[in-house]
Amino acid sequence: MEHLKIKNIVVERQTELISFTEANDSVTATIKNNVTGNNEKIYCKYIIGCDGAHSTVREALGIPFVGASYQQEFLLADVSIDWPFAKDKFTGCMSKEGIFLIFPLRKDSNLYRLMLVDMNHTLLQSEHKIPTLQEIENFCKRIIRKDIALTNPVWLSRFYLHHRAVAQYLKGRAFLAGDAAHIHSPVGGQGMNTGLQDVTNLAWKIALVLKYHAPNTLLQTYQTERQRIGEVLLNSTDKIFGMITNKKYIASLLRLYVMPLIMNLLTRSVKFKNYLFHFISELGIHYHENLFVMEKNQGADAKFLAGPQAGCRAPDAPIVHSTLFELFKQKPCNVLLFQTPEHTAPDNKIAALEQINAEVLGIHQFIKSPDLNTLFERYGITSSGVYFIRPDGYIGFRAFGNELESLAEYLAKLFGHSLTH
Numbered sequence: 001m002e003h004l005k006i007k008n009i010v011v012e013r014q015t016e017l018i019s020f021t022e023a024n025d026s027v028t029a030t031i032k033n034n035v036t037g038n039n040e041k042i043y044c045k046y047i048i049g050c051d052g053a054h055s056t057v058r059e060a061l062g063i064p065f066v067g068a069s070y071q072q073e074f075l076l077a078d079v080s081i082d083w084p085f086a087k088d089k090f091t092g093c094m095s096k097e098g099i100f101l102i103f104p105l106r107k108d109s110n111l112y113r114l115m116l117v118d119m120n121h122t123l124l125q126s127e128h129k130i131p132t133l134q135e136i137e138n139f140c141k142r143i144i145r146k147d148i149a150l151t152n153p154v155w156l157s158r159f160y161l162h163h164r165a166v167a168q169y170l171k172g173r174a175f176l177a178g179d180a181a182h183i184h185s186p187v188g189g190q191g192m193n194t195g196l197q198d199v200t201n202l203a204w205k206i207a208l209v210l211k212y213h214a215p216n217t218l219l220q221t222y223q224t225e226r227q228r229i230g231e232v233l234l235n236s237t238d239k240i241f242g243m244i245t246n247k248k249y250i251a252s253l254l255r256l257y258v259m260p261l262i263m264n265l266l267t268r269s270v271k272f273k274n275y276l277f278h279f280i281s282e283l284g285i286h287y288h289e290n291l292f293v294m295e296k297n298q299g300a301d302a303k304f305l306a307g308p309q310a311g312c313r314a315p316d317a318p319i320v321h322s323t324l325f326e327l328f329k330q331k332p333c334n335v336l337l338f339q340t341p342e343h344t345a346p347d348n349k350i351a352a353l354e355q356i357n358a359e360v361l362g363i364h365q366f367i368k369s370p371d372l373n374t375l376f377e378r379y380g381i382t383s384s385g386v387y388f389i390r391p392d393g394y395i396g397f398r399a400f401g402n403e404l405e406s407l408a409e410y411l412a413k414l415f416g417h418s419l420t421h
Contacts, residue, residue, distance in 0.1 A: 014033065014034045014035045015031050015032065015033055015034065016031065016032045016034055017029060017030075017031060017032075017051065017056045017057065018030040018031065018032050018039065019060065020047055020057070020060060020174075022172050022173050022174070025045070026043060026044065026045060026173070027043075027044050027045065027046060027047045027173050027174070028041055028042070028043055029041070029042045029044065029047060030042075045173065045206075045210060046173045046174070046175065046206055047173065047174045047175070048174075048175045048176075048177055048199070048202065049061075049174065049175065049176045049177065049180040049181075050177050050178050050180060050195070050199065051180055052178070052179045052180060053065075053162070053164075053179045053180070053183050055176065055179075055180035057174060057176065057180060058166065058176055058180050058181075060174075061168075061171045061172075061174055061176075063166050063167070063168050063171060063176070064166070064167070065164045065165070065166060066164060066165060066166070066167070067162055067163045067164030067165060067183075067234075068162065068163065068164070069160055069161070069162045070160065070161045070162065070163070070185070072117050072118065072119055072160075072161075073117070073118040073121055073158065073160065074115065074116065074117055074118070074158070074159050074160065074161055075114075075115070075116040075118065075131050075136060075139075075156075075157065075158050075159075076113065076114065076115055076116075076155065076156070076157045076158075076159070077113070077114040077116075077131075077133070077136050077150070077153060077155065077156050077157070078105065078111060078112070078113050078114075078153070078154040078155040079111070079112060079114060079133065079136075079150045079151065079152060079153050079154065080110040080111060080112070080150070080151045080152040081102065081110070081112050081114075081148065081149070081150055081151075082148070082149040082150075082151070083144075083146060083147070083148040083149070084146055084147070085146075087104065087110070087112070088104055088107075089104070090102070090103055090104070093143050093144045094143075095142070095143045095144075095145075096119070097118075097119055097120060097122065097139075097142055097143060098116060098117050098118050098119045098120075098139065098142075098143055099115075099116065099117040099119075099143070100114070100115075100116055100139075100140055100143040100144060101114070101115040101116075102114055102115075103115070110152075111152075111154065114136065114140070114150075116136065116139060116140070116143075118139070129158070130156055130157070130158060131156050131157075131158055132156070133150055133151075133153045133156065136150060136156065137149070137150045161183075161185060162183050163183065163184050163185060163234055163237075164182070164183050165181065165182040165183075165184075165230055165231065165234050166180075166181050166182070167227075168223070169181055169198075169222060169223045169226055169227055169230075170219065170220075170222060170223050175202055175222065177195060177198035177199045177202060177226075178194070178195025178196075178198055178199070179191070179195060181198065181226075181230060182194070182230040182233070182234055184233060184234045184237045185237040194229070194230070194233055197226075197229070197285070197392075198226050198230075200392045201222055201225060201226055201392055202219075202222045202226075204332065204390065204391035204392055205218045205219055205221070205222060206219065207332075207391075208360075208414070208415075211360075212357055212359075212360055212415060213415065214414055214415060215413070217291055218291075218292060218414070221290050221291065221292055221293075224288070224290050225287045225288075225290070225293075228288065229285055229287075283313055284313075285313065286309070286311050286312050287311035287312075287394060288311060289310065289311065291413065292396055292397075292410075292413070292414060293310050293311045293394075293395075293396055293397075294310055294396075294397055294410065295309065295310040295397060295398045295399060296398075296399035296400065296403050296406045297399070297400055298400065299400060299401065300400035301382055301383075301400075303380045303381075303382050304380045304381065304382070304385060304400050305380070306380055307378075307379050307380020307381070307398075308378075308379060308380070308395055308398075309395065309398070310395050310396065310397055310398050311394065311395065312394065312395055313393055313394055313395075314387070314389045314393055314394065314395050315378045315379070317374050317375040317378045317379075318374055318375070319366070319371075319372065319375055320371055320372075324375065327362070327364060328362075328389065328393070330362055331360060331361060331362030332360050332391040333357075333360050333361045333362065333388070333389070333390065333391060334361070334362045334363075334364060334388070334389040335353065335361065335362070335363045335364065335386070335387070335388050335389075335407065336364050336366065336379070336386070336387040336388075336389065337350070337363065337364065337365045337366065337384075337386060337402075338366050338368070338376060338379060338381040338384055338385045338386070338387075339365065339366065339367055339368065339384045339402065340367070340368045340383050340384060341367055341368070343383060343384050343402065344365075344367065344402075345365075345402045345404055349404045350363060350365065350404075352408075353404065353407070353408070353411070356408075356411050356415055357415045361411075361415075368381075368383075383401070384400075384401050384402050385398065385399065385400055385401065386398060386399045386401075386402070386403050386404065386406075386407050388407065388410060388411070396410070396414075397410045
């Protein structure tokens with residue numbers, strides 16, 4: 001919010017989308033002010049439905065939200081806790097009756113978030129009843145088989161979960177993002193991050209189309225890139241959740257006795273922990289090749305081929321007196337030219353690149369030296385290479401050698417310029 005204030009952007013609360021209509025090059029939205037009761041018209045180029053599982057935008061577009069509900073009942077509680085286990089770590093317990101998870105919320109207070117899964121619907125009888133603190137405490141005791149005392153409830157809630165997704169992330173001049181496009185099990189805690197990545201992927205593309213004349217085909221890649229990520233997340237969380245909640249006898253034995261042993265062994269592996277970190281943090285996402293994710297690898301050596309590919313997240317690295325990510329803050333789009341003293345790109349071609357949308361595009365030339373060894377290593381460069389880093393931090397283009405002609409062709413598609421302009 002503070003950043004938005006700096007940019008003179010005001011977020012209007014207590015407003016509601018009533019409807020919207022599309023023209024050839026614009027959208028007209030009718031918004032209701034829920035404080036005054038008045039309606040107003042907003043005229044814009046595009047509309048993005050970030051309006052949750054009950055999305056008005058999705059309903060207006062007539063896009064099906066395909067999936068189903070989980071049968072289990074879920075409960076949340078923000079409370080103080082007194083029990084015999086560690087209080088400063090995430091803890092999970094499983095039994096035949098349910099699942100109990102605890103998340104420390106603050107280091108300086110005795111406040112924790114409890115998440116309970118009632119497998120057999122034995123905790124609460126009323127369909128709309130809010131759980132009491134005593135009911136939750138009794139249920140926790142049945143799962144962990146230990147004394148536990150819950151006090152100072154800040155929030156108690158009961159809810160059901162769904163696994164649903166849309167087949168279309170865009171239609172006309174309207175887009176869907178976050179829970180409006182996909183909802184899933186909370187396994188892995190990836191829901192919020194996935195939604196943020198949706199809008200990060202889309203926002204820079206809309207900005208380039210509106211401000212820098214990028215082609216409308218760039219917007220189509222929002223569908224091709226994010227739908228696959230949403231499907232992978234939905235399938236993986238659904239399978240993991242199904243395994244955790246399966247009530248069949250063999251599955252219960254595996255979950256209660258075999259899985260803890262396996263997880264104990266796996267978490268000792270640095271390789272597994274790195275994989276798990278990249279999966280849960282979503283830093284390991286890889287977008288597939290499309291019109292604006294491509295590479296030229298003719299003649300490339302093995303080290304370059306093993307480096308970060310087009311569609312992967314660009315790695316950070318130290319540079320002289322700073323870091324690569326700090327450098328990226330200067331311009332939304334960035335070109336990295338890796339060269340050796342013996343094989344530098346012609347100055348006139350670099351100067352031509354610098355004239356292509358200089359307002360938004362930064363050109364950075366790195367000549368191999370001991371100070372830049374880590375940078376060259378992380379990008380798989382032994383001699384020379386070219387990378388284009390998108391505003392969302394992902395690699396849009398890479399090429400082996402001083403392939404400035406191929407880079408210029410890529411930028412021409414993105415910005416409508418050529419190398420000689």
